[in-house]
Each structure stands twice: as structure tokens, then as C-alpha cells.
Amino acid sequence: MSLAEFLSGLNDFIPPNVPFFVFSIAAAVIVILGFAMPIGGICTYIERKVAADFQERIGPNRVGPFGILQFFADGIKMFLKEDTATKNADMFIYNLAPGLVTAGALGAxxxxxxxxxxxxxxLDIGIFYVMALASLVSLGILLGAWSSENKWSLLGGMRGAAQIVSYEIPxxxxxxxxxxxxxQMSMIKIVDGQAWLGSGSFWYIFHNPFLFLNFFVYFVAALAECNRTPFDLPEAESELVSGFNTEFSGMRFGLYALAEFADVIMFACVAAAIFLGGWHLPFVNIENIHLGWSLAGKSLDPLIQTLFMILIFLGKASVIVFVVMWLRWTLPRLRVDQLMDLCWKYLIPIAFFNLVGASLWVWIFKGQSMIELISGMMGAG
Amino acid sequence: MLQEFANALSFIVLAAVLPVGILFVSKFLRPSYPYSGKLATYECGEDPVGSAFVMFNNRFYLVAIVFLVFDVEVALLFPIMRLFREAAINGGALPIFLLAFGFLFVLLVGLIYEWKKGDIDWVRDAIERKQALREDAAFKHRFENVKDS
Structure with a gap:
């Protein structure tokens, strides 16, 4: 059941005969404006705070308590900044590019x-959809870099395109x-396949050794897809000034910054959903927990379960986002040839090997997981 | 299911309209005092030299071509492998396995060929230079042997 259907089911509060598309737009507004954009903004603040902690600084602490409104102030500042473009810039593409990046990152x-x-x-093809929209980002980076008529940008954008395109394969x-x-290819069904049912069905990262390895392949590739350190070659501020967004200022730059973090969060959410079991916890199945609370004759259990599911899911995703921030202050940047070697000579063969291994595992063990096999053997013994 | 696609469409439309809306609204709020210095291409404070469309490594083009084949292949494998689990449990997985991995095998052979040819080494010049140095050293070694005898 999607959010739009859920909203249309709240018939106590909503006048009758509202067409369905209103609900589907409302769902989009809730998820994008209510979740993705604020979280993207807050993440820029958290990243600065985390960076400050790693370097034993204080970090932003002026705007609001503990500086937590810093992202809001930054947003207003970018909103009111003069927005210049180079004289020879290809204005149509120049305006289109930040929009493409944002649309790709938020639409996913x-x-x-x-x-x-x-x-x-x-969607029945949820994974496909995410991959398709995520690859819009590379298009936006390349177009923005090319249209801004700047050598730094062009080099950064070319690097970015080659990098994102290569890492899309692993x-x-x-x-x-x-x-x-x-x-399954539907996100909900994939997550539901990882529920704890007592028989040992568990998160896919622990399903078999090949998926365990592929989680790390996914993580490295996702880092490169988001242009995060150690793969931040398209920006590479010590070599290319600011890379693909050198000539972007004001709100256009703000959109790039927002899209970058939206992208990180999106890939972290996908990792949490398909490898780390989404809203499922080990040893408990949240759908079986009934507190029996009710309000005005209606059971509150579904609502409470949903809240817990969201909290667990976001908890897992935020752990991954933290690791991404942590890596930024741990690893140095790769060189271009190392980047390409890592992708084509290591990640792709490893990922292929794991794919073949995982399919053979499914074939030989009839889709049972490692834990199911072990518990089955212990039961037989 | 169509309803779900409508939901996805509303997401895409909102995500596309949002940046346009933001840029449009901020157009009325932000100042705009352009002059030629401000509009010049940024080249670390110097006057820009020549066109920005400089020549760059054509290796990027090769990567794009190799990527194209692999991406089409991954996109094709998704619907095939979606059926694999059911087939593995109920029998009949062999044709799916052969179809998917026969296809994959051909691609891997292609990758190995590219690899051996040095097309996925980013710095091919460096490899050639290394080889030239090696030949140079061999030549020098022979030359010195000749001189000694």
C-alpha cells in the first residue's frame, strides 16, 4: 500500500469525492518537501558538526541551539545571492542542469x-526506478560542467561522467x-523477504557469503555515484577549484549541494532497504507486536507499528550516512587511473563473481539462507 | 498498478517543478548587477585564455562505449534474473542460468580482451613509456656487454 492510498483511506478527516491524484501529489509533497529536502539540509549541518568533531573543532554553533538552524540560514543566503553565469555559457543547458540533478535525486x-x-x-520495478532516476544525476553534472564554459568545470564534469557511469555497473x-x-523487484516485497519469521529468514546481507561481499561492492560503488570522498574527483577542490560546479553560484549552486546530500541519503536508504532488512529487526517481527492501545474505538497498533518501522529504517540509513561522513575524514582522494582500475579491474569482476555465486547458491540450496541451512542441520543433528 | 505509476509520476513532476520554482522565486529576490569582470570565466583571477572547450583525454569516450554495453546488459539481466528464484525452487532454472550467464560470459571475455589490450588502463602512455624504458635498458645492457668483450 502506498502513501497516497494510505492518505485516501483517512476518510474521517477528508471530504468525499476527492480525486486520487490529489492524494498522490500530497504523498509526493510529504516525502520530498517534508522529508528529503529538510533531511538533506540538516545533513549538511550534521556533516559540518561531524567534521568538526573529527578535527577537534567546535563547528557551526551560532544559529539556533547548537547551530542546528545553520542549514536554514545557508539556504536563505543562497536564495538571496546574486546568481551570475559566464558570458559564453549555454544558458538553456546551464539552467537545466541543476534541475536535472535535483529531479533525479529527489524523484528517486x-x-x-x-x-x-x-x-x-x-512499483513492481522499484529497484529499476531508483537506478534510472539516480543516473540522471550524472547527466546533470556533465551538462552543467559542459555548459558553463570553464576549463575546470569541463575537466571535472568529464571525470564525473566517466566515474559515475563506470560505477553504475558494479x-x-x-x-x-x-x-x-x-x-522480487518491488522494494516492499524485497524488504518483506527479510522478515524474521522464526525459520531463520534474515537480512539479505547475511543470506549468503556472496551477498555479504556484494554489500561492500554496493557501498563503494554508491560512494562513487554520490561523488563522495574518496571518490570526489569531479569536485576535487585541491586540483580543479570546485570541479563541475565552479561557475555555479547562488541558488543554482544550492541545488547542486542539496542534490548531493539527497543522493547520499537515497543510496543509504536503498542499502538499508535491500541489504540491511529495511524496517525488520532480528529476532522480532514488528507486525506481531500488539500493544492493544486504542483511540476513539480504533486500534492504534498499525500506526505505532508504522512509526517504529520508520524509526528503525531511518536508524539504519543514518548509520550508513554517518559512515559516509566518517570516510570523508579518513581516506585520501584516489587518482583518476586508480579510480578506473578499482572499478573495472576489481569491483566489476568481484561483483560478477558474486552474482554467479549467489545464483548458484539459490539454485543448489533452493533459495534457503545460510542461517536456515545451519538451523536445519542443527535440527536434523 | 497504474495508480502506482501515477504516484511515481507525481514524484517526478514535483521533483522537476521544485528547482524551476525555487529559481523562479529567487529571481525576484536576488540582486543582479552584472559587469564584464563578473561574467568572465573563472581562471584563478587571470584573464581567461582561449576557449574553454579544451582537448581532453579521449579515454573518456572509450569508457562511455564500454559502459554502454555493460549497462544494456545489466538492464536486460534484471527481468531475467527476477524469475530465477522461482525457477530454482520449482525446477527449470537451467535455461535461465545458461541464457543469463552465457550472455554475461561473452561480455566478460570482451572485458578481458579490453583489459589485455590496455584500453581500461587510464594512462596508456605510462605503460608504453615503461615498456620503452625496459627495451632501452635491454639495449643498454647489450651495448655494455658488447663494449666489454
């Missing part, structure tokens, strides 16, 4: 399963290995 949130009932669009193969194991 439609297929992120926050809980069993809170998903923007419960990313896709890592996702494919999950599809092999789960037999």
Missing part, C-alpha cells in the same frame, strides 16, 4: 520504502544479486 525517493505502508509509489550488478536471491 518515490521508491524508498520507509515502512510497510509509507512508500511513495509501490552498483547494478550488486543490486541484481539481491534480485536473484529475493526473486
Amino acid at each position: 525517493f518515490a521508491a524508498i520504502p520507509f515502512s510497510k505502508y509509507v512508500i511513495g509509489a509501490d 552498483l547494478g550488478i550488486a543490486l541484481l544479486s539481491v534480485v536473484v536471491v529475493s526473486g
Whole structure:
């Protein structure tokens, strides 16, 4: 059940005969304006705070308590800044590019399963949809870099395009290995395949050794897809000034910055959903927990379960986002040839090997997981 | 299911309209005092030299071509492998396995060919230079041997 259907089911509060598209737009507004953009903004603040902690500084602490409104102030500042473009810039593409990046990063949130009932669009091809929209980002970076008529930008954008395009392959193969194991492409069904049912069905990262390895392939590839350190070659501020967004200022730059973090959060959410079990916890099945609370004769259990599911899901995603921030202050940047070697000579063969391994595992063990096999053997013994 | 696609469409439309709306609104609020210095291409404070469309490594083009094949292949494998689990449990997985991995095998052979040819080494010049140095050293070694004898 998608969020729009959930909203249309709240018939106590809503006048009758409202057409369905109102609900689907409302769902999009809730997820994008209510979740993705604020979280993207707050993440820029958190990243600065985390960076400050790693370097034993204080970090932003002026705007609001603990500086938590810093992102809001930054947003207003960017909104009111003069927005210049170079004289020879290709204005149409120059304006289009930040929009493409933002549309790709934010639109992909439609297929992120926050809980069993809170998903923007419960598509049968959820994974496909996410991959398709995420690859819009590379297009936006390349177009923005090319149209701004600047050598730094051009080099950064070319690097960015080559990098994102290359790392899309291991990313896709890592996702494919999950599809092999789960037999599903809908995000909700993939997450539901990881529920704790007592029989030992568990998160796909622990399904078999090949998926365990492919999780790390996915993580590295996703880092490169988001242009995060150690793969921040398109920006590479010590070599290319600011890379692909050198000539972007004001709100156009703000959109790039927002899209970058939206992208990180999106990939972290996908990792949490398909490898780390989404809203499922080990040893408990949240759907079986009934507190029995009720309000005005209606059971509150579904609502409470949904809240818990969202919290668990976001908890997992935020752990991954923290690791991404942590890596930024740990690893040095790769060189271009190292970047390409890592992708084509290591990640792609490893991911292919794991894909074949995962399919053979599913074939030989009839889709059972490692834990199921072990518990089956212990039961037999 | 169509309803779900409508939901996804509303997400895409909102995500596309949002940046346009933001840029449009901020147009009325932000100042605009352009002059030629401000509009010049940024080249670390110097006057820009020549066109920005400089020549760059054509290796990027090769990467794009290799990527194209692999991406089409990954996109094709998704619907095939979606059926694999059911087939593995109920029998009949062999044709799917052969279809998917036969296809994949051909691609991998292609990758190995590219690899051996050095097309996925980013700095091919460096490899050639290394080889030239090696030949140089061999030549020098022979030359010195000749001189000694």
C-alpha cells in the first residue's frame, strides 16, 4: 500500500469525492518537501558538526541551539545571492542542469520504502526506478560542467561522467544479486523477504557469503555515484577549484549541494532497504507486536507499528550516512587511473563473481539462507 | 498498478517543478548587477585564455562505449534474473542460468580482451613509456656487454 492510498483511506478527516491524484501529489509533497529536502539540509549541518568533531573543532554553533538552524540560514543566503553565469555559457543547458540533478535525486525517493505502508509509489520495478532516476544525476553534472564554459568545470564534469557511469555497473550488478536471491523487484516485497519469521529468514546481507561481499561492492560503488570522498574527483577542490560546479553560484549552486546530500541519503536508504532488512529487526517481527492501545474505538497498533518501522529504517540509513561522513575524514582522494582500475579491474569482476555465486547458491540450496541451512542441520543433528 | 505509476509520476513532476520554482522565486529576490569582470570565466583571477572547450583525454569516450554495453546488459539481466528464484525452487532454472550467464560470459571475455589490450588502463602512455624504458635498458645492457668483450 502506498502513501497516497494510505492518505485516501483517512476518510474521517477528508471530504468525499476527492480525486486520487490529489492524494498522490500530497504523498509526493510529504516525502520530498517534508522529508528529503529538510533531511538533506540538516545533513549538511550534521556533516559540518561531524567534521568538526573529527578535527577537534567546535563547528557551526551560532544559529539556533547548537547551530542546528545553520542549514536554514545557508539556504536563505543562497536564495538571496546574486546568481551570475559566464558570458559564453549555454544558458538553456546551464539552467537545466541543476534541475536535472535535483529531479533525479529527489524523484528517486518515490521508491524508498520507509515502512510497510509509507512508500511513495509501490512499483513492481522499484529497484529499476531508483537506478534510472539516480543516473540522471550524472547527466546533470556533465551538462552543467559542459555548459558553463570553464576549463575546470569541463575537466571535472568529464571525470564525473566517466566515474559515475563506470560505477553504475558494479552498483547494478550488486543490486541484481539481491534480485536473484529475493526473486522480487518491488522494494516492499524485497524488504518483506527479510522478515524474521522464526525459520531463520534474515537480512539479505547475511543470506549468503556472496551477498555479504556484494554489500561492500554496493557501498563503494554508491560512494562513487554520490561523488563522495574518496571518490570526489569531479569536485576535487585541491586540483580543479570546485570541479563541475565552479561557475555555479547562488541558488543554482544550492541545488547542486542539496542534490548531493539527497543522493547520499537515497543510496543509504536503498542499502538499508535491500541489504540491511529495511524496517525488520532480528529476532522480532514488528507486525506481531500488539500493544492493544486504542483511540476513539480504533486500534492504534498499525500506526505505532508504522512509526517504529520508520524509526528503525531511518536508524539504519543514518548509520550508513554517518559512515559516509566518517570516510570523508579518513581516506585520501584516489587518482583518476586508480579510480578506473578499482572499478573495472576489481569491483566489476568481484561483483560478477558474486552474482554467479549467489545464483548458484539459490539454485543448489533452493533459495534457503545460510542461517536456515545451519538451523536445519542443527535440527536434523 | 497504474495508480502506482501515477504516484511515481507525481514524484517526478514535483521533483522537476521544485528547482524551476525555487529559481523562479529567487529571481525576484536576488540582486543582479552584472559587469564584464563578473561574467568572465573563472581562471584563478587571470584573464581567461582561449576557449574553454579544451582537448581532453579521449579515454573518456572509450569508457562511455564500454559502459554502454555493460549497462544494456545489466538492464536486460534484471527481468531475467527476477524469475530465477522461482525457477530454482520449482525446477527449470537451467535455461535461465545458461541464457543469463552465457550472455554475461561473452561480455566478460570482451572485458578481458579490453583489459589485455590496455584500453581500461587510464594512462596508456605510462605503460608504453615503461615498456620503452625496459627495451632501452635491454639495449643498454647489450651495448655494455658488447663494449666489454
